[in-house]
Amino acid sequence: MPSALPLPLSTPSRNLVRLTIVRGITWTGFLAAVIIGVELLHFELQVVAVIGVIVAMGLINLFTWWRLGRQWAVSHTEYVLHLLADVLGLTLLFYLTGGSTNPFINYYLIPVTIAAATLPWRYAWIIASAAMAAYTMLMFDYHPVPQLTHHYDDEAIDLHVLGMWLNFALSAGLVTFFIYKMAHALRSREQALSRTREAALRNEQVVAVATQAAGTAHELGTPLSTMAVLLSEMREEVRGDSALEKDVDLLRQQVDVCKERLRQLVQSADRGRMAKPEVHDAREWLASVVQRWLVLRPDVSHRLDIGSQNSTPWLKVDATLDQAITNLLNNAADANPDNISIRLDWTAEEVVIDIRDHGPGVALEIADQLGETFVSTKSKGLGIGLFLTHATINRFGGGVSLYNHPDGGTLTEVTLPPSEP
Secondary structure, X not given: OOOOOOOOOOOHHHHHHHHHHHHHHHHHHHHHHHHXXXXXXXXXXXXXXXXXXXXXXXXXXXXXXXXHOOOOOOOHHHHHHHHHHHHHHHHHHHHHOOHHHOOOHHHHHHHHHHHHHHOOHHHHHHHHHHHHHHHHHHOOOOOOOOOOOOOOOOOOOOHHHHHXXXXXXXXXXXXXXXXXXXXXXXXHHHHHHHHHHHHHHHHHHHHHHHHHHHHHHHHHHHHHHHHHHXXXXXXXXXXXXXXXXXXXXXXXXXXXXXXXXXXXXXHHHHHHHHOOOEEEXXXXXXXXXXXXXXXXXXXXXXXXEEOXXXXXXXXXXXXXXXXXXXXXXXXXXXXXXXXXXEEEEEOOOOEEEEEEOOOOOOOHHHHOOEOOXXXXXXXXXXXXXXXXXXXXXXXXXXXXXXXXXXXXXXXXXXXXXXXXX
């Protein structure tokens, strides 16, 4: 299984917008500080080189604003490159303005903090390491500014500057570690809340469908009984006309089937409130579900493949899970009843049921919505069957995924957690 992607606190695009605003404010402030230092405090600076660095960062900012206007996705790698550009710009500026003796040297913490709050673990440490390496280099190699240099006893490195470096190293490490952990906790909490809201909404929809189904089942009893009485009377009226007798008998059979299904529905609901899911061998259970489905869909051709692992795949199942798998099989048969492929595989972590049809596939514009709301892949469908199927399988701790197969058709993958016998 692929590793989980890092949870975003916000999108990289929005973070890049914020970074661009921060960069604009920061380098405008540095420009003002340079002007004050040269004009009022008479700092001895390489003014042309310093202004050149500030102008270069301004051009980077303008390019970033232009790039944000394009319909290109911002990746974590691109965001890291922008932060590295900031670290490089700061390093050039500090090199020309006193290096580690510059009182603004701790501004390196800003890109370090931003990376820790918005980027995955490894990227955050890349920025922290780059800032630490730049600070260390500036302790030994920089263009001195006499007004900022203060050595004591002709020592190579001022103890005050060394203390600032140690403080920065400790601060950068703590910021990267703890800010990342806090941001990750916020991301995880936000995702958990999102999942809870989605589950609550889905449960509300399931309850609404169940309530409507119960009301409809109750209301259908009266008209079906009326139809049965009328058909009995019609049978007497058409006695002797074999063609009409057959038609009336067929209608009566259909009415009786509907009444029997309603009765079974009520009985299943009563049993479902009291019974717990039973543990079965997934191989035998799936074979029995497919056989019952074939009785309803004698028009289909299929192939059932069972994995050859030595272990036994145990599953918790009940009538609702049987119906969920039947719904998926019916969807495949509705797409194309010919050559439906059904396969069962399992590992120690999950049991997988693949259903592949050779129909037209799933439209991309509705692929992400299937099962989350009442969206149907069929022209006359309501989407309720697939929605209830998702809800049922999710209740068992599993999931349903639909893919467009490379060779055509739809591949439906059902994953369920194994159980103990």
